[in-house]
Amino acid sequence: MVTSLMLISKRQLRRSLRNLSPAIFVGVVLSYLFAPVIVTVLFSFTSSPRLSLPIEGFTFQWYESAFSNPLFVDAMRNTLILALTSAIIAVLLGTSFAFGITSIKGRRRKIALTASLLPAAIPALVLGISLAVFFSGIGSSQGLLNAAIGHAVLSLPFVILTMNARLETFDFTTLEAARDLGASPLQTFRDITLPLISTAVIGAGLLAIALSLDEFVVTWFNIGNEMTIPVLIWGLLRRGIDPSINALASVVLVSLIIIVTLSNRLTHRTEK
Helix, strand or coil, X not given: CHHHHHHHHHHHHHHHHHHHHHHHHHHHHHHHXXXXXXXXXXXXXXXXXXXXXXXXXXXXXXXXXXXXXXXXXXXXXHHHHHHHHHHHXXXXXXXXXXXXXXXXXXXXHHHHHHHHCHHHHCCHHHXXXXXXXXXXXXXXXXXXXXXXXXXXXXXXXXXXXXXXXXXXXXXXXXXXXXXXXXXXXXXXXXXXXXXXXXXXXXXXXXXXXXHHHCCCHHHHHHCCCCCCXXXXXXXXXXXXXXXXXXXXXXXXXXXHHHHHHHHHHHHHHHHC
C-alpha cells in the first residue's frame, strides 16, 4: 500500500514538473529579455550617481537633470516633428498603396505586397547609408526633412501591413452602393470609407510614430547637425553613463509602451 502511494506520488510529481517546464522556460526567456530594461528604469531613480546594486535611495533628481539639459528641448522638438511628419507621410502612402493593390489579383498582388515589405528586411545601417548617398547625389543637404523621409521609408511596410489586413475584411460593395445612389468619390470617401478605416489608420499612424521615436541609425546618417532624443542619448553616452541617461531612456520606453499599446488596441478593435 505504501509502495503504491509512493509510486503515485512520484508520477504526480513528474507530471507536475513536466507541466511546469514550459512555464519555467518562458519565464527564463522573458527575464533574459526584460532584465536590462528593468535595470535601466531602476537606475533612473537611484539617488547615487554610481550605477550599482543595491540601489541606495529613491529620487527624481535625474529626471530633473535630464529635462533641464538645454539640448533636451531641441531634441524633443525635433523628435516629435520627425515622428509626426514621417507618420503622416507613411500613412498617406501606405493607405493609398493598400487600396491600390486591392484592385490587383493573383500573383501580381503577392509580388507587389512582398516588394513593399522589403525595406523592413533591409538592415537599418544599409538603408541609412543608401539614403544619405541618394540625398547627396541629388544635392539635398542633411536635415530634418531627409531624416523624416528615411523614417517614413522605415515605417511604410508596417503601415501597409496594418492597412492591408484591414482591407482584407473591408466590404467594397458599400462603396459601390454609395456611387449608385449618386454620391461623388469625395463624398463616398468622407462619409463611408474614412469612418470605416479610421481606427486602422490611427493605429497604423501610432505604430509609425513609435518606430520613429527610437530610430537612431537612419537618423544619424541623414539629420546633419540637428538632434533627436536617441541622438542626444548617444552623445551623452560618449561622455560616460550617468542616471540622467537612464531617465531619458525610461521616458522613451514609457512613451513607446503607451503608443504601441494604443496602436495594438485600435488594430484589434478594427479586426473585431
